Amino acid sequence: MSSSRNLDLRWNEATQKFEYGANVFGPLPEHRRLDAIRASLLDPQCSGPDPVYSIVMDVGREEHKGELERRNLLFGVVSYPAGRLGREPVRSQGHIHKISAHSGWSAPELFEIWDGTAIIYAQESTSDDPGRCLAVTALPGDRVVVPPGWAHCVINANPHERMIFAACCDRDYGFVYDGVRARGGLAWFPILDENGGIRWESNPRYRSSCLEEHKARAYPELGLSDTSIYDQFAQAPESLQWVSEPSLFATVWRSFEL
Numbered sequence: 001m002s003s004s005r006n007l008d009l010r011w012n013e014a015t016q017k018f019e020y021g022a023n024v025f026g027p028l029p030e031h032r033r034l035d036a037i038r039a040s041l042l043d044p045q046c047s048g049p050d051p052v053y054s055i056v057m058d059v060g061r062e063e064h065k066g067e068l069e070r071r072n073l074l075f076g077v078v079s080y081p082a083g084r085l086g087r088e089p090v091r092s093q094g095h096i097h098k099i100s101a102h103s104g105w106s107a108p109e110l111f112e113i114w115d116g117t118a119i120i121y122a123q124e125s126t127s128d129d130p131g132r133c134l135a136v137t138a139l140p141g142d143r144v145v146v147p148p149g150w151a152h153c154v155i156n157a158n159p160h161e162r163m164i165f166a167a168c169c170d171r172d173y174g175f176v177y178d179g180v181r182a183r184g185g186l187a188w189f190p191i192l193d194e195n196g197g198i199r200w201e202s203n204p205r206y207r208s209s210c211l212e213e214h215k216a217r218a219y220p221e222l223g224l225s226d227t228s229i230y231d232q233f234a235q236a237p238e239s240l241q242w243v244s245e246p247s248l249f250a251t252v253w254r255s256f257e258l
């Protein structure tokens with residue numbers, strides 16, 4: 001069982017499900033199978049943990065249901081097993097958020113790591129030139145923000161332990177995979193080295209690019225406090241409104257650093 005950050009839910013390894021505390025709602029997990037994500041892996045024939053990850057979208061405390069809906073916000077939690085996908089760590093496929101009907105923006109996403117070590121990888125575009133490419137390492141309690149319109153994936157950086165994270169996103173979410181799949185993945189593939197560390201290989205189906213790597217940082221310009229993202233929502237729901245209404249920070253996004 002793993003503990004959550006101020007939302008009473010935990011992953012049960014034996015049942016491969018999330019368990020919800022009193023007054024916490026959430027669905028059964030959707031298990032993403034290995035066959036469903038092969039098109040974006042370095043070795044599409046590889047073997048690895050199956051399911052590759054388990055997702056619950058729309059979790060929260062009963063008392064917040066209305067507020068989440070009114071604000072077009074949604075919390076999800078994702079659990080990744082230990083292991084590897086061939087030479088790669090366990091990871092998601094990579095996608096861009098669809099344009100939201102209510103905002104006209106491809107929404108940003110706010111991640112918070114709960115257990116394990118994650119790398120959030122993001123690139124500006126899935127066209128020939130991927131633009132800026134960044135890999136941000138995040139530990140329990142760290143937050144990472146992927147700005148509007150960027151393609152991204154989430155990686156379990158430690159092949160020896162499970163990784164669990166929460167994300168706050170637009171309730172009108174949808175994932176666009178075309179660009180990523182057409183190029184056989186994102187512009188950089190994470191590779192597990194002999195010592196369990198991560199190195200990167202560029203994807204030759206993109207024009208050459210540089211990869212910047214750094215650790216997670218604070219985001220005062222987005223009004224993120226030190227408390228967990230769910231508690232921040234509970235205490236001041238308007239302070240996360242930018243997730244579903246990115247235009248509130250239109251000027252911030254222009255020079256945003258992950």
Ligand SMILES: O=P(O)(O)OC[C@H]1O[C@](O)(CO)[C@@H](O)[C@@H]1O
Binds near residue numbers: 076
């Ligand atoms: O569809 P993909 O790219 O495999 O990623 C799915 C993941 O993306 C997320 O939105 C996080 O970016 C999670 O909900 C989910 O784990």
